[in-house]
Amino acid sequence: MICFSKLNLNIDVHLLQHELNDLLTGNNWMPHYNTADYTGNWHVLPLRTPGGNSDNPFADLFNHKNFENTALLNKLPETCRFLEKLDCEKLSVRLLNLRAGSVIKAHRDIELSFEHGEARLHVPIFTNPGVEFYVDEERIMMNEGDCWYINANIKHRVANNGIADRIHLVIDCKVNDWLTKLITEGRKKTVFLKKDPETSQQVIESLRMANTTHSIHLADQMEKELNNNQLIAKLLDFISEIGLQYQLEKINEDTFLPGLKLRDGVLIVDTEKLLYPGDILHEAGHLACMPAEIRMDMSDSLPNNDLNNGGEMMAIAWSYAASVHLDIDPHIVFHDKGYKGGGQSLVDNFTQGHFFGVPLLQWNGMTYPSGQEGSLSFPQMKNWTCKQNMYINHKAEK
Template sequence: MKVLKYLQLPFFFNAGVMLREVEILADLHWRPHYQVKHYEGEWSAIPLRSIDGKSDNIIISPSNDKEYGDTEFLERSPYFTNILHNFKCELQAVRLLKLNAGSSIKEHRDADLNYEKGEVRFHIPVITHSEVEFILDNERLYLKEGECWYMNFNLHHHINNKSSIDRIHLVIDAAVNDWVIDLFNDADCPIKKEIEDTSRKFNVATTNQIIQNLLEMNTETSIKMANDLAKGL
């Protein structure tokens, strides 16, 4: 089975206009990222959509029962609002994320944050540099200002800002729906890469070994458990 590793969408946005709106918000509203173990240096956010629309909340909840709403910062940002209107799907957290010059995000993965699991994250660079290293599953990606990308963040990734400028992205989290499915199958997408789902291979192999161990126990309960596991493969 193949999974989507990354995809450049057939959208392009005006980085200059985005940067002007960032500058209006930037003086007062950058908040340090709460995942302090995941980075070195400075990594911060401005929430444009957050849980309950709170402008002081940059925390993302994996729970589906959380209600996201526009913050006052989005209401002050007509171009960002216009950008979001292009995404005909349920929008969750939307943030401006800044990785300061000389800072880095350590290698990690965001479990189940991928298209196949029903959640997508789009990155739109506002300001970036050729010396920003964005590494996804051991492959360096080159994201240019104004482009829009989906990446499978269930894979290991890390970022090193080796440049002299602060890198800023607009980051959009959304739920997969028919619009997203059609978009991801659009032949006009400039760049698309799929890879084998090695995690599933590992899970299948592990499950088969568990089934074999249960069958060797040869009890009524273990045989039933083995049969139940086999049905899930």
């Protein structure tokens, strides 16, 4: 699921600002109709509505299909030119003014999302550094002239803590191939969409109670899928929590680990092709064990050199430590289809205290020195990501 995405559009915001500036003090603005969702002043200026009715502040995406420009929009040539460049069907178009000191409370616009075939785009026309726009509890820094898709189907909220009004051009669109390309190729946040485990578990229990050959088989399949989804979600949540980035995308080419690849320091995950969820930790380990300035350039395939050979050793030790931290069976990471058949040997060595790759993690400042008293020793970690560039320091010493 895509939470938000910054679209790569070239917008001359100064032309739009100049054209819309005269509207700021006009009397055509009307209070937003969802009065329970905000405090302060949040006003709407409709530009494209069902039937072109200028008095209709509603986006009203469900009940009307004949969206038309209002008389006001037809008098705004620069705004019209910009909208015409959006090569998709436009539904509602509005200017939304969140006055200084006003707050839009956390809310959802049901099924208004890319995944449901409709996309809401925000173009900041006038804004200020005091505006805080959160989607899925992550702040988005929207600058004047940007164009952002937001998934309005998940909770989002805005506070204008500045001293000036915040005015966005908000466009609701039908998703097509052109818009799909822009959204999926933009700078975005994705999350793994988990099925409701409680509901799934209830269905599984009902199937087992039916106690037929078919129902038991179906329950087994559902339980396997549920466990797999929960494991993937747990691993992806962990790598996000420690500051690594991932994106959920379709991977068309063959990759060394099915369903996974690295691109510019981001872990790309195709859950449909992912055969072994534990591989997520191994690939994340490659990213985690490198300092940020090296990590940001890491993409498939990693060159065969001393740096990456050492990184492979650290990634193995790191992923074992992560499996212990997350309380998952290390065989999920070191499965029999990986590590040239040596997964069991690695697990045996780690559980017996023969720590492969750990000296490099110690050198990197990520785990504790050998001989540390108490529990402060591997697989306990000091840092889950590399905080210092020892590689530059090491070269300088040489």
